[in-house]
Amino acid sequence: MKPSMLLLAMLGVASTSLPAASPSASSASPSDVLARSGASDWRLVDPENTLYMQLKSGRVVMELAPAFAPIHVAAIKKLVRQHYFDGLNVVRAQDNYVVQWGDEENKRSLGGVPPTAPPEFLRSLQGSASFRPLQDADVYAAQVGFIDSWPVGRDPAKGQEWLTHCYGMLGVGRDTKPDSGSGAELYVVIGHSPRHLDRNVALVGRVLSGIELLSTLPRGTADLGFYAKPEQYMPIQSITVASDLPVNQRVAFEVLRSDTPLFSDYLNAQRSRHADWFVEPTDRLEICNAKVPVRIRH
Amino acid sequence: MKPSMLLLAMLGVASTSLPAASPSASSASPSDVLARSGASDWRLVDPENTLYMQLKSGRVVMELAPAFAPIHVAAIKKLVRQHYFDGLNVVRAQDNYVVQWGDEENKRSLGGVPPTAPPEFLRSLQGSASFRPLQDADVYAAQVGFIDSWPVGRDPAKGQEWLTHCYGMLGVGRDTKPDSGSGAELYVVIGHSPRHLDRNVALVGRVLSGIELLSTLPRGTADLGFYAKPEQYMPIQSITVASDLPVNQRVAFEVLRSDTPLFSDYLNAQRSRHADWFVEPTDRLEICNAKVPVRIRH
Numbered sequence: 001m002k003p004s005m006l007l008l009a010m011l012g013v014a015s016t017s018l019p020a021a022s023p024s025a026s027s028a029s030p031s032d033v034l035a036r037s038g039a040s041d042w043r044l045v046d047p048e049n050t051l052y053m054q055l056k057s058g059r060v061v062m063e064l065a066p067a068f069a070p071i072h073v074a075a076i077k078k079l080v081r082q083h084y085f086d087g088l089n090v091v092r093a094q095d096n097y098v099v100q101w102g103d104e105e106n107k108r109s110l111g112g113v114p115p116t117a118p119p120e121f122l123r124s125l126q127g128s129a130s131f132r133p134l135q136d137a138d139v140y141a142a143q144v145g146f147i148d149s150w151p152v153g154r155d156p157a158k159g160q161e162w163l164t165h166c167y168g169m170l171g172v173g174r175d176t177k178p179d180s181g182s183g184a185e186l187y188v189v190i191g192h193s194p195r196h197l198d199r200n201v202a203l204v205g206r207v208l209s210g211i212e213l214l215s216t217l218p219r220g221t222a223d224l225g226f227y228a229k230p231e232q233y234m235p236i237q238s239i240t241v242a243s244d245l246p247v248n249q250r251v252a253f254e255v256l257r258s259d260t261p262l263f264s265d266y267l268n269a270q271r272s273r274h275a276d277w278f279v280e281p282t283d284r285l286e287i288c289n290a291k292v293p294v295r296i297r298h
Numbered sequence: 299m300k301p302s303m304l305l306l307a308m309l310g311v312a313s314t315s316l317p318a319a320s321p322s323a324s325s326a327s328p329s330d331v332l333a334r335s336g337a338s339d340w341r342l343v344d345p346e347n348t349l350y351m352q353l354k355s356g357r358v359v360m361e362l363a364p365a366f367a368p369i370h371v372a373a374i375k376k377l378v379r380q381h382y383f384d385g386l387n388v389v390r391a392q393d394n395y396v397v398q399w400g401d402e403e404n405k406r407s408l409g410g411v412p413p414t415a416p417p418e419f420l421r422s423l424q425g426s427a428s429f430r431p432l433q434d435a436d437v438y439a440a441q442v443g444f445i446d447s448w449p450v451g452r453d454p455a456k457g458q459e460w461l462t463h464c465y466g467m468l469g470v471g472r473d474t475k476p477d478s479g480s481g482a483e484l485y486v487v488i489g490h491s492p493r494h495l496d497r498n499v500a501l502v503g504r505v506l507s508g509i510e511l512l513s514t515l516p517r518g519t520a521d522l523g524f525y526a527k528p529e530q531y532m533p534i535q536s537i538t539v540a541s542d543l544p545v546n547q548r549v550a551f552e553v554l555r556s557d558t559p560l561f562s563d564y565l566n567a568q569r570s571r572h573a574d575w576f577v578e579p580t581d582r583l584e585i586c587n588a589k590v591p592v593r594i595r596h
Binding site: 095096119121136137138139140166167168176178191192193194195196198199200211212215216217218219273276277278279280282284285286288289 | 393394419434436437438464465466474476489491492493494496497498509510513515516571574575576577578580582583584586587
């Protein structure tokens with residue numbers, strides 16, 4: 001069989017015959033749009049909000065979102081700088097759901113980080129200038145779109161907005177009490193987006209690179225994907241704030257800015273897939289299927 | 299940290315204080331509902347439509363959907379019975395998308411199975427008696443719900459219905475021409491549901507058991523997650539139709555029937571999560587977040 005099979009599903013090659021679509025639909029593919037991006041279409045990820053998680057298999061790079069969860073992010077960075085996570089383990093890998101790490105044996109001191117934190121599950125609606133809405137409906141939120149390249153849901157009636165539980169998002173595990181998530185136990189979404197968790201847990205960031213090191217971990221066989229035996233844990237060698245490393249040991253990640261005309265074109269290109277491969281162009285785009293490009297600045 | 303963190307997100311323990319929800323909302327958890335299921339609430343999966351895929355790491359069990367893609371299913375079973383897949387490989391594992399297997403070097407004969415097949419991407423709308431709709435909107439389809447325990451999208455205006463690309467669904471890879479999917483190259487969804495593929499590819503079944511053997515495969519590093527080198531392929535020892543094995547070598551899988559009052563209760567319990575853990579009950583359910591229980595009959 002040819003390796004091209006299913007390929008075009010990802011590509012969106014321009015077609016000569018476009019069905020009627022929204023006025024904003026375009027015949028350009030997502031990669032066509034990206035190819036004409038300039039330096040100003042990209043945002044450098046702040047090394048002060050970048051975490052490097054070193055596993056035996058490689059490095060997972062994560063961006064933190066202090067604009068959405070400032071207290072949790074500060075707590076996580078403080079824990080990281082105390083080397084709290086170094087030598088702890090990934091203790092849970094539940095298929096089609098999350099991987100999770102922390103101090104399963106509850107042995108370590110939080111070293112001045114409070115054991116509770118205000119539930120930063122949502123924030124007051126900010127000015128809409130930076131909000132780039134998706135035009136299609138959403139099952140879970142009145143509005144969805146992007147703010148500063150983060151996927152968000154919004155409820156204008158309640159004046160609230162929040163990060164959405166898309167694939168690769170980083171969150172803070174908590175117990176039953178809403179304030180029980182200190183930041184010492186973290187999870188990453190590795191399955192179909194569990195959007196019912198939105199507004200119930202603090203999302204604090206996302207994986208920029210290396211998610212396959214987490215998503216391919218053997219699944220735990222105990223309840224909810226916890227590893228049944230400690231010897232199955234995946235050790236975390238270290239977690240580091242990028243800005244604490246010498247510049248020559250950092251990698252400069254950029255994400256495509258969401259407040260540009262080019263980003264709107266990029267979303268439209270993902271929405272309107274008119275490659276020859278498609279017999280039924282979708283002309284819809286769901287928030288967790290909308291990709292935000294990440295690249296390394298050389 | 300306590301292992302209970304995040305656990306309740308999955309459980310839906312009954313709460314004593316229910317916010318106003320839909321009239322169909324209930325305080326029972328999904329597991330409460332399942333606990334009162336009787337034998338008649340379950341459907342035995344037909345061994346004639348069950349495939350066992352044997353990998354070195356274990357067995358993946360898949361159910362085929364001849365009611366939606368009869369020609370493709372017949373072709374796949376014919377290929378299986380010719381041992382077409384035995385000794386072939388998983389050749390692609392793209393993170394947050396699909397794993398795929400087939401004859402990458404195009405060496406094998408299809409042995410009488412046609413190289414093309416009618417594009418069974420959708421079917422005419424059947425009677426609605428067996429359709430159990432979800433009540434919430436969907437981004438991609440006018441209606442979504444379940445028919446015979448399969449997740450489906452529907453377009454009453456066009457008189458069409460189709461299987462949806464949820465996590466774990468099994469599809470037939472094809473080239474640009476709509477009829478180019480013979481059934482000899484297959485894929486399974488292992489990421490956030492790529493619903494833009496709905497109505498563009500023939501879905502032919504789903505994984506009932508063992509999906510973690512596919513979802514944890516190392517990701518391919520070539521374009522679109524293909525393995526860069528043949529030595530990275532994951533060999534398929536065999537694929538077998540369950541009914542071709544002696545009864546004592548089969549496993550009797552059952553799925554929860556979707557045409558029962560109990561199934562409606564089960565969906566409502568997934569939709570209305572009022573466990574103490576939840577501060578913001580969702581009261582929404584998206585088709586690919588709706589779980590259909592699978593169990594083994596002993």
